[in-house]
Structures are given as structure tokens and as C-alpha cells.
Amino acid sequence: MKANYRALLIFVLGFGIFMLTRRSMFFPTISVAIVIAPIFILRFIRTQPAGRGSLLTFVGFLLSMNIALWGLFGSSTTILVVNLIRSTLLSILYFLPYLLDRLLYPKFQKKPFLSTLIFPVSLTAVFFLSSLEGPFDGTVAKTVYAYGPLVLQQLNSLTGLWGFTFLFSWIASIVNYAWENNFVWRRARKPVLVFLSVFAAIIIFGALKISSFMTPKTQMVKVASVVLLPENGKVIPMNEVYEKKLISPFKQTIDRINNLTATAVRNGARIVAFQEYAITINEDSEQQLQAACRKIAKNNNVYLSIAYACFANEGKGSNKSLLIDNDGNILVDYTKRYLLGIGDIGETRVFHKGAEIIQTVETPYGKIGVSLCRDMNFPSYIRQAAQQHVDIMLNPSYDNPKGLSPGYYQRSIEFGFSTIRPTYNGISHAEDYHGRILAQMDSDETDSGILYALVPVRGIKTLYGKTGDWLGWLSLIFLIAFSIPPVRKILV
Incomplete structure (x- = not known):
């Protein structure tokens, strides 16, 4: 019984916080919520039986997305119906990376570092694919991930939006890995240190990029x-x-x-x-x-x-x-x-x-x-x-x-x-x-x-301006590799 109450609490926390990531007529928008909500949603789906957990997670996205966005674009019947369809499609988009993680993560649990990459790779690949074509092409409905101070925002010049989808979903995966290991530092140390090293490098790059001695003088x-x-x-x-x-x-x-x-x-x-x-x-x-x-x-x-x-x-x-x-x-x-x-x-x-x-x-x-x-x-x-x-x-x-x-x-x-x-x-x-x-x-x-x-x-010139969506394509390649049994066997 206690386990059920704990699961319910995690579910409510995850999707309650997730609603704060959306522009809404009912709730304030809190940017940092996009970093926090996935921690609890990922914890919920991973700790539930695959079928039930996946179904409930989809229902969570369906309810939270429709509640948060209801009436935002107008109150006529046509607009409300269109908004309902749009919110439902958005729910599917946001649910898919969690489903992929639930299917693939158990196969990599013996590889701590690789296991923490499953969710960020899945989310980045799915969002990137949706940006190429469809109702949410481009950065439509995804810019909630582009959050952070100016020094962190310089990551855009290297990777575009995909650096943020990867980074923030990686945080959720790292925290969940530590959670599964009861937050024992000795067990969680390696993936945590790798993440912190990458994050520090991004901050140093951003600080140098916006510093006065790196900014060209111009009229x-x-x-x-x-x-x-x-x-x-x-x-x-x-x-x-x-x-x-x-x-x-x-x-x-x-x-x-x-x-x-x-x-x-x-x-x-x-x-x-x-x-x-x-x-x-x-x-x-x-x-x-x-x-x-x-x-x-x-x-x-x-x-x-x-x-x-x-x-x-x-x-x-x-x-x-x-x-x-x-x-x-x-x-x-x-x-x-x-x-x-x-x-x-x-x-x-x-x-x-x-x-x-x-x-x-x-x-x-x-x-x-x-x-x-x-x-x-x-x-x-x-x-x-x-x-x-x-x-x-x-x-x-x-x-x-x-x-x-x-x-x-x-x-x-x-x-x-x-x-x-x-x-x-x-x-x-x-x-x-x-x-x-x-x-x-x-x-x-x-x-x-x-x-x-x-x-x-x-x-000025930027890496992303020259190379485009290299991180999106790389994430897609890794997701395919993680999904192919012979390749997965080599990795594991």
C-alpha cells in the first residue's frame, strides 16, 4: 500500500510540475519546471510494470497537456476542438521518449554511464525527428527546453535547441540513476562526474564567448x-x-x-x-x-x-x-x-x-x-x-x-x-x-x-550556423544503435 501511495505522489508531482512548463490560462509558467518534472515522470514509469506504467504515463501527459493549454488560443468551439487535437498530439510527442526509455533502459542497467544516455538520446532523437516534418515541425512546442542564464544559452551556438533537450533530460536520467542506487555517491559517482564535467565545459565556453575580449568591435x-x-x-x-x-x-x-x-x-x-x-x-x-x-x-x-x-x-x-x-x-x-x-x-x-x-x-x-x-x-x-x-x-x-x-x-x-x-x-x-x-x-x-x-x-559566425543539426542526427543514430539487438549486445 505504501508503494502505491509513493507512486501516486511521484505521479502527481511529475505531471503537476509539468503543467507549469506550458503557457496556460490557469497556472504560472515556471521555466525551471522543465528540468524538475522529467525527474519524477521518469521515476514513475521506470518503477511501474511496463504496460501499466506506460499507459498511466501517457494518461498523465494527456491530462496535464489538455488542462494546461485549454482555452489558450480562444473559446470558440472550432478553436477548442483544434486545441484538443493539438494537445493530444503534443501528449504523444512528449510521451514517446519515456516509452522508449522504459523499453531500452533495463537492457543497459549493467552499464551505468550508457544507461544514463538512453533517455536524453531518446528525447533528443524524437524531438529532432518531429522538427523535420509534421504538426510540430521546427521548434514548435519544444522551446520550453531552451531555458537558462545567458552564459548557458550560448550552447545554442554549438548545438541549437538539441543541446538543451539532451542536457536537461540527461539531468533527469542522472538523478534517477542516483535514486535507484539510494543516492550512494560511490555507485553514482562516474556518470555524475561525467555530467558535471560536460556542464562545466559548457559554462566556461559560454562565459568566454560573451566576454568583452571575445566580442568583436563594430559600429x-x-x-x-x-x-x-x-x-x-x-x-x-x-x-x-x-x-x-x-x-x-x-x-x-x-x-x-x-x-x-x-x-x-x-x-x-x-x-x-x-x-x-x-x-x-x-x-x-x-x-x-x-x-x-x-x-x-x-x-x-x-x-x-x-x-x-x-x-x-x-x-x-x-x-x-x-x-x-x-x-x-x-x-x-x-x-x-x-x-x-x-x-x-x-x-x-x-x-x-x-x-x-x-x-x-x-x-x-x-x-x-x-x-x-x-x-x-x-x-x-x-x-x-x-x-x-x-x-x-x-x-x-x-x-x-x-x-x-x-x-x-x-x-x-x-x-x-x-x-x-x-x-x-x-x-x-x-x-x-x-x-x-x-x-x-x-x-x-x-x-x-x-x-x-x-x-x-x-x-558573428557560429558552429551551429555552419553544421546545423549535428546533435539531432547523432542522437538518432545512437537511438537506432541502442535499439538493434546485435549492436546492443556489443555495447553491453
């Missing part, structure tokens, strides 16, 4: 991130804009864009970047809009980034971003690649996808790249920017639900560029190539809607 440019604040104070949800095909009052919005641009220039900005959906138009007005924006850039002698939604009279329109130089020339005409939604649900119902090409251009302020919002969720796509040596990435965004912290800063660390992210209904921010937040602005706590930041005009 800075003043950039303004601009958000068109709702004039009535009421935020319009992103899904309402594209579902109802809401059209902006053209002259009024252009006048606001012009006035805000002029204000930013008077305050020294050389690049002015507006939010995603800064103006929404019908396709008949697109040439008029582009002409107006070219005039604004030329009259204000500024590089202007303007993002807009263009609804088609028939078929699908486009979610676009222009970069215009100070002579009024359109340098970049970019269409969003990774739209929000799938099939006839979301942006994909009203917009067509852009080409899988990151557009870049040389300017007096370094090489500038353009992306839109959740394009930054896809490192394999954004890696083009590193290959083209982009120095500054412009990423206009529109959060739904509202973002609570700077988003996608990991891409800056991974690929060595600075990022400018003007965000409607969220946190606008600018960060350098180390992921240091140079400036940020909450859209609910600003009167002007303008954020200024001094940004380096030169980026």
Missing part, C-alpha cells in the same frame, strides 16, 4: 521598432483579422505610419521596422500602398521595413514584408513562409505560403535579412541567414495569445545575427548575436509604440 546603428497601438485601446486578435479579412482605413493608417516614422527619424533612427499586419489591404490597393511607403522612406531618408496583409479578391492573398531604402527603392519583397494554421484553419486559409528563401540585402548597416513572426520557429529555414552572413534580422510579429517575454532570441545566438522584432500584442525587442536583450517594450505599457535600440552592424 552600431539606431533602429526603431514600431507598433501601431490600437486607438481605442482594444487589441484585435490576429485570428479575427484574417478570418474576417479586416481592412485598415487606408489614409488614416498611412498617416500614422508616416508620423511614427518621422518621429523615429527625429530621434536618430536609421532603420524603422513596423509590426506584422501594420496595415491590411485588399489586393487592389497593393500598388498604392507600396508607392506610399516608398515615399515615406525617401522623404524621411530612412530604411523602412513595413509588413502588411494583402487579401485577395479570389483565392489566397499574402502576408508580406517590404524593406525599402532611403531612396525609396524596394530592396526586399518577402512573403511569409511559415503561416499560422493548417489547411483551411488559420492563416493558411487566406494566404499562400512564400518560397523557402530568406531574402537578404547588403546595406550601409550590414547585411539585412527579412522574416515574419513564426518563420523564426524553424532553425533549418533561418539557417540560410547564417549561410548568407546576415548581420541583422528583421522579424515583424503579431502575437496571439499575447507574448509575455522576448521570443525567438535563440535564433540570434544560433546563427550569429542581431534580431529586431516589433511585436503587436506582445514584447517588442532587439537583441544582439549573443542573445543579450538590448531593449524591449511591452505593447500594453507604452504610449508611443516606438522602441529604440543601438544594434551592431556586424554579426
